[in-house]
Amino acid sequence: MHEQAVSDAASAPRLAVRDLVVTYSVASGGLFSPRAAVRAVDGVTLTVGAGEVVALVGESGCGKTSLARAVAGLVAPSAGRVELDGADVTGFPAHLDSRLRAAIQMVFQDPFESLNPRKTVLATLTQPLRLNATVPPGERRAEAARLLALAGLPPEALERYPHEFSGGQRQRIGIARAIATRPRLLIADEAVSALDISIRAQLLALLGSLQKELALSMLFITHDLAVVRSFADRVLVMYLGRIVEEGPTAAVFEQPAHPYTRALLAATPIPDPVAARATPREILGGDVPSPRDIPRGCRFHPRCPLAVARCATEEPAHRLLPRAAGAAVAVSCHLAS
Numbered sequence: 001m002h003e004q005a006v007s008d009a010a011s012a013p014r015l016a017v018r019d020l021v022v023t024y025s026v027a028s029g030g031l032f033s034p035r036a037a038v039r040a041v042d043g044v045t046l047t048v049g050a051g052e053v054v055a056l057v058g059e060s061g062c063g064k065t066s067l068a069r070a071v072a073g074l075v076a077p078s079a080g081r082v083e084l085d086g087a088d089v090t091g092f093p094a095h096l097d098s099r100l101r102a103a104i105q106m107v108f109q110d111p112f113e114s115l116n117p118r119k120t121v122l123a124t125l126t127q128p129l130r131l132n133a134t135v136p137p138g139e140r141r142a143e144a145a146r147l148l149a150l151a152g153l154p155p156e157a158l159e160r161y162p163h164e165f166s167g168g169q170r171q172r173i174g175i176a177r178a179i180a181t182r183p184r185l186l187i188a189d190e191a192v193s194a195l196d197i198s199i200r201a202q203l204l205a206l207l208g209s210l211q212k213e214l215a216l217s218m219l220f221i222t223h224d225l226a227v228v229r230s231f232a233d234r235v236l237v238m239y240l241g242r243i244v245e246e247g248p249t250a251a252v253f254e255q256p257a258h259p260y261t262r263a264l265l266a267a268t269p270i271p272d273p274v275a276a277r278a279t280p281r282e283i284l285g286g287d288v289p290s291p292r293d294i295p296r297g298c299r300f301h302p303r304c305p306l307a308v309a310r311c312a313t314e315e316p317a318h319r320l321l322p323r324a325a326g327a328a329v330a331v332s333c334h335l336a337s
């Protein structure tokens with residue numbers, strides 16, 4: 001089990017995820033072979049405090065999206081617990097209060113797939129208002145226009161369909177829909193990754209201003225560490241179903257403890273070419289191994305440039321390391337200091 005996540009909001013977290021496991025059943029070979037259980041999320045513990053932005057980073061296939069979907073109740077975890085302000089919401093059971101159900105919302109990577117092409121923006125935005133009965137019927141149109149304005153779109157957009165918008169505008173509609181129920185926790189799953197760099201900056205600024213204005217707690221999921229530096233209060237680094245490093249953003253960026261975190265940082269572009277040439281880089285080889293075949297010992301050891309014999313047999317503990325100004329990070333590496 002992980003040590004308590006490093007958080008000054010840990011005493012009363014908005015979101016508390018404890019020892020969460022998400023397992024998928026996959027074909028193990030031929031048509032008649034028995035199916036194998038794959039642990040996409042393998043015992044994750046984390047917290048997000050009230051009004052806190054926590055970034056969850058890692059390569060594709062590390063389990064980030066499975067974790068997000070389990071927190072949002074879109075897949076049922078096989079073990080563990082999800083709490084929102086102390087209430088058990090694990091798996092979003094059918095009897096769960098609709099207000100709790102609406103209190104966690106998600107913004108997805110592909111806004112085109114997550115919006116119904118046959119529904120106008122007005123219908124898309126008023127549906128959650130209708131389901132949760134938070135706004136009287138006569139005020140729903142005005143509320144939809146207010147949500148659109150918050151997301152940076154004009155009221156004329158209400159009568160249009162998703163295909164009439166650009167990718168960035170569609171993501172603004174997805175964000176407006178996600179905040180319609182006044183959620184307590186917003187999960188943004190690679191929400192800006194598919195957009196051009198200038199649009200990405202605009203959408204990040206929008207998410208940042210909404211987070212402050214609405215005092216939202218946010219779990220921000222991305223494969224790109226660069227985008228979280230000025231955005232997140234804390235960073236969690238995930239590798240093959242586990243959190244391998246976590247801590248305040250400044251501490252993780254200034255003194256990354258895990259070789260995987262250093263490799264992710266090395267993969268982020270440095271805009272100044274002189275500084276880029278002067279910066280030593282630990283470039284990571286290979287892909288994330290399949291969760292069907294998790295390596296023994298430290299699960300990162302087949303790709304780790306620092307691996308020693310012990311790493312192949314002994315799983316590292318998740319332990320606290322002190323950092324500047326009284327901060328601390330938690331890291332799963334035998335050699336980290």
Ligand code: SF4
Pocket residue numbers: 258259260298299300301302304305306307308311316332333334335336
């Ligand atoms: Fe690398 Fe060993 Fe640390 Fe794992 S425990 S990250 S293999 S040095």
